[in-house]
Amino acid sequence: MSTEQNNIRFSRRNFLRTSALASGGMLVGFNLFTACKPEAKPAVDIANLNFNDFNAFIKIADNGYVTIFSPNPEIGQGVKTAMPMIIAEELDVEWDKVHVAQAKYNKKEYKRQVAGGSQSIRFGWDALRQTGxxxxxxxxxAAAAKWGVDANTCKASKGIITNANGDTLGYGEVVSEAAALEVPEDVTLKKPSEYTIIGKDALNVDxxxxxxxxxxxxxxxxxDGMVYASVLRPPAFGQKLESFDDAETKKVNGVTDVIKFGDKVAVIGSNTWAAMKGKKALKAVWSDDQNLESTVDHNKELIKILDGKEFDTRREDGNVKKAFAEADKVLERTxxxxxxxxNCMEPMxxxxxxxxxxxxxxxxxxxxQWTAGRVAQLLKRKEEEIDLEMTRMGGxxxxxxxxxxxxxxxxxSNLAKKPVKVVFSREDDMTDGIYRPAIKYRIAASIKDGKLTGYHLKEAAINSNMYDLIPNxxxxxxxxxxxxxxxxYKSDITTGAWRAPYTNFLAFAEQTFFDELAEELKKDPVELRLELLQNVKDSTDEKIEYSGERMENTIKLAAEKSNWKExxxxxFKGFAAYYSHNTHVAEVAEIEMKDGLPVVKKITAAVDCGILINPTGAINQIQxxxxxxxGHAMYGDLSFENGKPSHKNFDTYRLIRMNETPQVDVHFVKNELSPTGLGEPGLPPAGGAVANAIYKALKNRLYKQPFIKELSSKKSEVLS
Structure with missing residues (x-):
């Protein structure tokens, strides 16, 4: 099955510019999304931010070397390598003659400069190829015109153009002439069988x-002239600054200034140590409002929501109430x-x-783009006055x-009249974050005559704004x-997108629930899922986002590669499968017990992400x-007491450790479908697969994360 279009047309307007460079060569700009998918929109609008389209540029020098500008931010997901690979493939140049450069923010010429939702490759695929x-x-x-022959009798490969007589010209020899030509509307794209760069391993360009x-x-x-700022922020969400005393702060060697802005205080220093030490010396008085929403017991509030009747229906098929009333049994879990x-490696x-x-x-x-617009609004300046450069991100x-x-x-900087660099300490990063929201799910299913007849998923969340992620x-x-x-439930605590938003936990809830249903129905967990998928394989429901056929193939591959029935x-083996960010993933976890606790030894992952651009990078993303x-399903835990985070640093906040990381084998479903996201889809099924394996070992169902905390709690209950 293939989505390839070999002959493709587009509007010349989508080529933003084609111009000769003063230094020789040409610069090509191409509007990546409006060219071939004017109706395309991101499947997930992360936190309702204004994500539009984006562009890419190629610069060809007169010596034949090519610079490809990568417009999207690089956060370790590999787009700075993969996106230029797609262009280079269709441009037909040797990869070792390509230099990749990070583009600056440019609202006029780059319209989707964003890293979020694992969408960069998916949305750029067609137009990146068209660009090349x-x-x-x-x-x-240009070469054909130089030779006086029909362009249809010429071909290009590895940066060399050849005519029917065997004459050759390098790209660099015709680049100036090419810059003066009209943009062609009909171009031919390669077939996957012709790829020489796409599908081959490439080292990260950085x-x-x-x-x-x-x-x-x-x-x-x-x-030059840069100073550092460490910022004192309210210690509890919702608190306000009433007053502060900076007398001791100003005595710290290297501290040059103290500036109040809003409910925050910035300590300016000649280095980060001085600024951070000066901040610790600040004496601040904060409002003591016991009625803050952030002091509320969130666990109780979420339970109230689940026990209540005021819900918004996101999808409803058939009659769930009737199915439950007529059922032989209804299984319900929270x-x-x-x-x-x-906790990015590099603090903010x-x-x-x-x-x-x-x-x-x-x-x-x-x-x-969104950040530049907000800065302009904050400082009451024109957005055209902003020059924003993106660096690589440590997460x-x-x-x-x-x-x-x-x-x-x-x-x-505006207040200090100096170039300023704000640097968070690890404590700043963890206590003044934008957190994954606490969530509770209640799932109920009805069984009649040995079959699933009804299913009801209820979500109660803190500050949720991503409901569109789960109904389909x-x-x-x-x-x-x-x-x-x-x-x-609304709270003062700032919450937002966290890797694989919402599905990062929902996958655990649903996939462990389906294992429990399989046990109730006396079916193999893998077989139950495959049976259910038969009902959607030929569905005409356009709202359903996943593919029954692709999910089935992915599940079968995971079962095969993991020797599921062996x-x-x-x-002890546990299974989970999930679709998120347009990618289907199935995982089998293998655990062993040591000192009464589970140890994850191996994960076998099967992935359908369409065509692989860079296999090495793809494997790294899934792993x-x-x-x-x-790590987060087993150990991650953060709570709030009176609006303050319970952990401030890694001495108390538990992360997965090197000796706890299992072997991760990754296998890809082979097809020629357009590529989809990889930065996030590997995460959601992992927790469910591990939890289902733990059940096999302990006959103990897990309903809460982190697992180690719940297992310890249950062990204490048994002992008491």
Missing amino acids: ATTKQMLIN LDNIVTGKPLFGLDYKA YDSPFLPH NFYANVTAEKIHLVGPIQTP GFGRRLYGDFALEAAEI FFPAGCIPNYKVSTKS QKEGV GGVLDGI
């Missing part, structure tokens, strides 16, 4: 600089997840230099979508009477997502 193919055709047309310590990240950035911080940081002429911003940000996971740290830097995923369409209901003494999913 169209540029190649322009070069062929790898050498990363391992040799070259400055790439926001924390590496320095500028699942509970905590808040989670993002950003540089700003606000002058009368312009606002220069530099740093790690997932949403440069994002959704935290760097929001840009609050960039706004702080801009505001402080599995098992929508598989069960005749199906309903999804949601309700949110039993080994002391080894990283799996380990992240296991």
Whole structure:
């Protein structure tokens, strides 16, 4: 099955510019989404941010070397390597002659400069290929004109154009002439069988600089005259600053200024140590409002929602109430997840230099356009005055979508009249975050005559705004009477997207619930899922987002590669499958017991993400997502007491450790379908697979995360 279009037409208007460069060569700009998918919209609008389309550029030098500008932020998901690979494939140049550069933020010429939702490759696929193919055709047309032959008799490969007589010209020899030609509207794209770059392993383009310590990240950035800022923020969500005393702060060597802005205080220093030490010396008085929403017991509030009747219906098929009333049995379970911080390896940081002429911003940000617009609004300046440069990020996971740290830097620089770099400490990062919201799910299913007849999913969440993520995923369409209901509780605590938003926990809840249903129905867990998928394979319901056929193939591959039905003494297997960010993933976890606790030894993952761009990068993304999913499901826990986070640093906040990371084997379903996301889909099934394996070992169902905490609690209950 293939989605390829070999001959493709588009409007010349989508080529933003084609121009000769003063230094020789040409620069090509191409509007990536409006060219071939004007109706395309992101499947998930992360936190309702204004994500539009984006562009890409190629610069071809007269020596034949090619620079491909990567417009999207690089947070470790590999787009800075993969997106240029797609262009280079259709351009037909040798990959070792390609230089990749990070583009700056440019609202006029790049319209979807964002990293979020694992959408960059999916949305860029068609147009990235068109960019390369169209540029190649322009070069062929220029060579044909030079030879005085028909362009249809010429071909290009590895940066060399050849005519029917065997004459050759390098791209660099015709690039100036090509820059003056009209943009062709008809171009031919390669067939997958013709690929020489796509599908081949490529090292990350930043790898050498990363391992040799070259400055790439926001924390590496320095500028002449730059000072550092450490910010004192309210210790509890919802508190306000009443007063502060900076007498001791100003005695700290290296502290140069103390600036109040809003309910925050910035300590300016000549280095980060001085600024952070000065902040610790600040004496602040905060409002003591016991009626703050952040002091409420969130667990009780979420239970109230689940026990109540006021819900918003997101999807309803058939008659769930009737199915439950007529059932032989109704199984109902409640699942509970905590808040989670993002804990990026690189703490939040950003540089700003606000002058009368312009606002220069530099740093790690997932949403440069949205951030630039907010800075302009904050400082009452024109957005055209903002010059924003993106650095590589030491992790994002959704935290760097929001840009609050960039706004702080801009505001402080504006007040200090100096170039300022705001740097969070680890404590700042963990206590003033934008957290994964605490969520409870209640799932009920009806069984009649040995079959599933009804299914009702209820969600109660803190500050939820992503309801569109859950109604049309599995098992929508598989069960005749199906309903999804949601309700949110508002809190002062800032919450938002966290890697694989909402599905990161929902997958655990639903996939462990289906294992429990399989046991009730006396069916193999894998077989139950495959049976249910038969009901959706030929569905005409356009609202259903996943593919029954692709999910079935993925499940079968995972079962095959893991030897699902093979039993080994002391080894316990658990299965889970999930669709998110347009990708189907199935995982089998293998655990062993040690000192009464489960040890995850191996994960076998099967993935259908369409065509693989860079296999090495794809494997890395799935492995990283799996380990992240296991680590947080097993250990991740953050609560709030009187509006304050319960953990401030890694001495008390538990992460997965090196010796706890299992072997992760990754297998891909082979097809020629357009590629989908990989940065997030590996995470959601991991927790469910591990929980189902733990049940096999202990006959103990898990309904809460983190698992270690719940297992310890249940062990204590048994002992008492």
